Amino acid sequence: MTKNYKETMPVQAFFATAQRRPGAAAMIQPLGDGQLRTYTWAEVENEARRMATYLAGLGLPARSNVALMSKNCAEWIIADLAILMAGYVSVPLYPTLTAASVKQILDHCSAQALFVGKLDVWDDAKDGVPEGIPKIAFSLAPENAKDAFVGWAEIVASNEPMSDCFVPVGDDLATIIYTSGTTGMPKGVMQTFGNLAVIGGKMDSTYPLSVGDRVISYLPLSHVAERAAIEMSMLYIGLEVSFAESLEKFGDDLRRTRPHLFFAVPRIWSKFYQKASEAMPPAKLRKLLRIPILGKIVRKKILTAMGLDQCRIALSGAAALSPELIDWFKSLGLEVLEVYGMTENMGWSHTTREGDQCVGRVGTPNEGVECRLGDGGEIQVKSLGNMAGYYLEPELTAEAFTADGWLRTGDVGHIDERGRLKITGRVKEIFKTEKGKYIAPAPIENRLITLPGVEQACVVGPELSQPIALLSLAAEQSDHICGAGKDDFHKSLEEHLVKVNAQLEAHERLQCLVVVSEPWAIENGLLTPTLKLKRGELEKFYQSRMIEWAVARGVVWG
Numbered sequence: 001m002t003k004n005y006k007e008t009m010p011v012q013a014f015f016a017t018a019q020r021r022p023g024a025a026a027m028i029q030p031l032g033d034g035q036l037r038t039y040t041w042a043e044v045e046n047e048a049r050r051m052a053t054y055l056a057g058l059g060l061p062a063r064s065n066v067a068l069m070s071k072n073c074a075e076w077i078i079a080d081l082a083i084l085m086a087g088y089v090s091v092p093l094y095p096t097l098t099a100a101s102v103k104q105i106l107d108h109c110s111a112q113a114l115f116v117g118k119l120d121v122w123d124d125a126k127d128g129v130p131e132g133i134p135k136i137a138f139s140l141a142p143e144n145a146k147d148a149f150v151g152w153a154e155i156v157a158s159n160e161p162m163s164d165c166f167v168p169v170g171d172d173l174a175t176i177i178y179t180s181g182t183t184g185m186p187k188g189v190m191q192t193f194g195n196l197a198v199i200g201g202k203m204d205s206t207y208p209l210s211v212g213d214r215v216i217s218y219l220p221l222s223h224v225a226e227r228a229a230i231e232m233s234m235l236y237i238g239l240e241v242s243f244a245e246s247l248e249k250f251g252d253d254l255r256r257t258r259p260h261l262f263f264a265v266p267r268i269w270s271k272f273y274q275k276a277s278e279a280m281p282p283a284k285l286r287k288l289l290r291i292p293i294l295g296k297i298v299r300k301k302i303l304t305a306m307g308l309d310q311c312r313i314a315l316s317g318a319a320a321l322s323p324e325l326i327d328w329f330k331s332l333g334l335e336v337l338e339v340y341g342m343t344e345n346m347g348w349s350h351t352t353r354e355g356d357q358c359v360g361r362v363g364t365p366n367e368g369v370e371c372r373l374g375d376g377g378e379i380q381v382k383s384l385g386n387m388a389g390y391y392l393e394p395e396l397t398a399e400a401f402t403a404d405g406w407l408r409t410g411d412v413g414h415i416d417e418r419g420r421l422k423i424t425g426r427v428k429e430i431f432k433t434e435k436g437k438y439i440a441p442a443p444i445e446n447r448l449i450t451l452p453g454v455e456q457a458c459v460v461g462p463e464l465s466q467p468i469a470l471l472s473l474a475a476e477q478s479d480h481i482c483g484a485g486k487d488d489f490h491k492s493l494e495e496h497l498v499k500v501n502a503q504l505e506a507h508e509r510l511q512c513l514v515v516v517s518e519p520w521a522i523e524n525g526l527l528t529p530t531l532k533l534k535r536g537e538l539e540k541f542y543q544s545r546m547i548e549w550a551v552a553r554g555v556v557w558g
Contacts, residue, residue, distance in 0.1 A: 007197040009168055011084050014235040018045040021238055024212065029074040030245035030253065031140075039074050041238075044081075049161030051082035051152075056162065058134050060088065060112045065176065067106060069093040069125065070117020072217045072243050075138040075152060077231055079115045080221075084193075087166030088112075090175040091188075092222035094529035095119050096522050101186075102128030105178055109188060109391060116145045170194025176391050177224055179343050180528035188391030189224075189343045198384040199348050200232035202367055206351060207313050211238040213260040214310070216253060218244035223530055225317060228347040228385075229263050254307030262311050265318040266446065267456070267531065269325050269336060272306055274452035274474070282328065289331055299332045308334060315339050317347075318530070320423060322446040323359045338362045340421065344400060344407055345369075346385030350421050361420040371421060372406065378427055379413050380406040412440070429535060431462040437507035439467050441535075444500070444508060451496045453477030453489060456520055458538050459510070464550050466511040470542065470558075472520045493555045512552045516542070 008016065018026075022042035029037045055066065066088045070076050083090040091109050093102060095118070102125045106114070114129060116122065117138035122145050129135070137149040168174070174193040178186040203209060215233070219226045234241050242257040244250050254262075280288075280302075289295040303309040314329070317339045329336045335354060340362035341347030350371070352363035365371050368384035386407050389397035400408055412430065413423040425440030432438050441459035448457035448469055455474040461467030471493075473481075481489050493513055501509040518541075520526040525537050539546075542558075549556060 007194075007201040008236075009170075009193050010174070010196045010200060010232065010235055011081060011165060012167070013197075013200060014048075014081060015045065017235060017238045018042060021211070024238075025240050026234070027074040027077065028240070028242040028257075030243060030249075032245070037074070044074075044078055046161060047075075047156050048078045048081040048085060049163075049165070050156045050159045051079060052085035052162040052165060053159040054136075054155045055082060055086040055088065055113065057159070058113060063087065063089060063173070064112035065089045065091045065109045067091045067093055067109070067111040067114045068117070068222070069095060069097070069102070069114065070119065070138055070141075071095045072219075072221045072226070073118045073138065073140055074241075074243065075115075075117060075140070076221050077234070077241070079117075079136075079138075080231070084168075084174060085162055085165040087168075089173050092175070092177065092227075094178075094180070094220055094222050096529045097125055097128075098523075099125050099128035103130075104128075105186060105188075106130060106133075109176055116141050116149060119145075168193040170197065171388075173388065175227075177222070177227070177343050180223075180530045180532060187393060187396060190388040190391050191346055191385070192388055195346050195385050195387070196232060198368060199228055199346055200236040202384075203229075203233045204237050206366060207261065208354075209233060209237050209239065209261060209313070212240055213237070214240050214242065214257055215261045216242050216244060216257040216259045218250060218253070219263070219265070220530065224343045224347045225263065225341070228341075229261075229315070233261075251307070255305075256307075258307055258310040260310055261313040261315070262308060263315040263317065265531075266316060266321045266325070266449070269316055269321060269329070270449050271474075273325055273328055273450070276302055276306070277452045286331070302332055303334060313337075317341065317362075318532075320360070320362075320442060320446045322450045324447075324450045326357075326359050340423065341385075342409060344387045344409075345381060345383040346387070348383050348385030349381055352420075356420075358416070358420055361416065361422045363421065364419045365421075371415065371419075373413070373415065374402065374406075374408070376427065377412045377414060377424070379409045379411045379421065379423070381409060382406050431460075433461055433467065433507065434463050434465050435507060439508055441467070444469070444504065444510070447500045447503065448496070448513075451492065453492075456533065458533050458535065460535075460539055460542075460546070462539075464511075464546070466507075466509060468512050468514060468549055468552075469510050470538065471513055471515050473515065490555055490557075497555065512549060512554055512556050514549050514552075514556045514558045516558045 018041040023040050025038050026041045026044045027039040066083045080090050113134040115136050118140040122142040135149040137146045137151050139152050172193050175191050176188040178188050217230045233239050244253040288298045314334050314336045316336050337352040340350040350363045370382040372380050374380045410427050411423050412425050425442050430440050444459045445457040454471050456472040458470045459467050497513050
């Protein structure tokens with residue numbers, strides 16, 4: 001596939017949007033204590049140009065890598081623009097990384113400067129930053145970072161706007177996005193200006209987005225999905241981006257924003273369902289929705305409580321969404337469309353079109369994407385977003401592509417007669433029981449987490465006669481069962497096990513559910529920065545207890 005790089009490059013697209021909408025709201029930033037700052041497009045351009053002048057004045061080598069470590073905020077996007085304007089390469093880091101991981105990535109990419117922004121605990125990361133590199137603190141950075149580094153406001157006040165910004169060609173490297181590292185050392189995915197351009201330029205033809213549509217930015221901008229769906233859409237279409245203040249206030253932020261486009265991972269859609277089900281059990285909801293006038297009122301009330309009453313485009317990605325959740329949201333009038341992509345193709349692969357949903361499938365190829373199945377049913381794609389390769393890793397890059405240039409996704413699936421893709425698992429996650437039967441854990445896990453109170457599930461069982469499932473409960477559910485609620489929840493789990501097993505093939509059926517007491521977190525190495533399971537680490541963590549659980553039946557409290 002020949003890539004067409006005639007599209008407008010990201011910074012130039014931003015300038016065009018800012019020129020058309022100088023006084024319109026571009027971003028809305030919570031400042032704490034109920035205070036908000038609204039950035040106009042003209043203000044964003046002014047601050048980005050001034051920051052670009054400062055970066056250029058640091059005397060860094062041409063095309064240097066400049067790192068960004070912060071939770072999502074307005075200055076994240078402005079800094080990203082400034083890095084590109086100055087002719088440097090943007091390297092975002094997850095805001096939850098430990099010092100060891102920060103050092104690993106900054107050393108690997110030889111970062112020449114670092115932006116430090118909104119973080120929960122800067123002390124957990126600062127020891128990983130090399131001595132001597134310039135460091136810039138966002139306005140919302142921790143106080144000890146702001147005291148030690150050059151501050152954002154000071155830079156904006158003391159530098160003139162850059163007039164002659166870097167003008168790239170399509171093959172120029174724009175950003176290095178490090179993978180979350182589910183299986184070891186994160187890999188630096190190289191994405192070019194051309195890759196960003198073709199994706200940004202096609203967002204409004206793929207989704208019914210319009211100038212001024214509202215979105216909320218809360219999934220990490222250091223991840224490819226948020227970078228493509230939020231940042232590129234903002235630059236090319238002119239969306240109004242609101243930021244979430246914190247996890248605790250996310251519900252309030254969502255209701256404040258009332259987004260027209262909302263993208264979430266299954267874990268978040270599941271939380272919506274669980275919270276709503278606590279207030280109104282699904283059986284009662286089904287009865288109310290069958291009453292014509294009352295049903296309409298109930299639908300509106302539930303979606304408004306979620307902040308999704310204005311949502312026209314609801315997307316889910318990163319893992320399969322369970323059929324139960326899809327059907328539940330559809331009963332409320334919200335069609336959640338599954339999408340598919342990965343860091344290595346800038347998230348540009350497959351989309352479910354409105355009205356063409358087939359539960360269990362992630363849609364058809366996006367414009368500029370071809371898809372085929374390789375050996376063992378591995379999904380392989382040619383995409384306008386396919387990476388230039390892994391940074392400084394030529395051997396890994398060669399392994400990532402077939403001899404004829406198709407990206408190996410590592411996912412297994414099949415394609416139906418209408419070209420819709422179904423993902424059945426990961427090549428590296430599929431395991432064999434002692435009976436010689438293969439198990440794909442992800443589809444089973446997606447069924448398990450539909451039970452309110454179950455936050456995450458991990459199906460394991462290599463060399464066991466039947467697989468078992470480890471369950472991690474939501475914090476509020478754990479608190480509840482510490483009181484009088486354990487017996488009721490135990491019964492709910494037993495019923496859920498019977499229900500899930502009835503939907504599985506004989507060799508897939510779970511022998512038991514194990515409710516573990518340890519939290520699965522980034523901090524203890526059981527989750528990636530994007531909250532994906534580290535299966536290998538989980539299996540090692542519980543290895544000594546597997547023999548005991550392998551002979552258990554029903555529900556076990558570990």
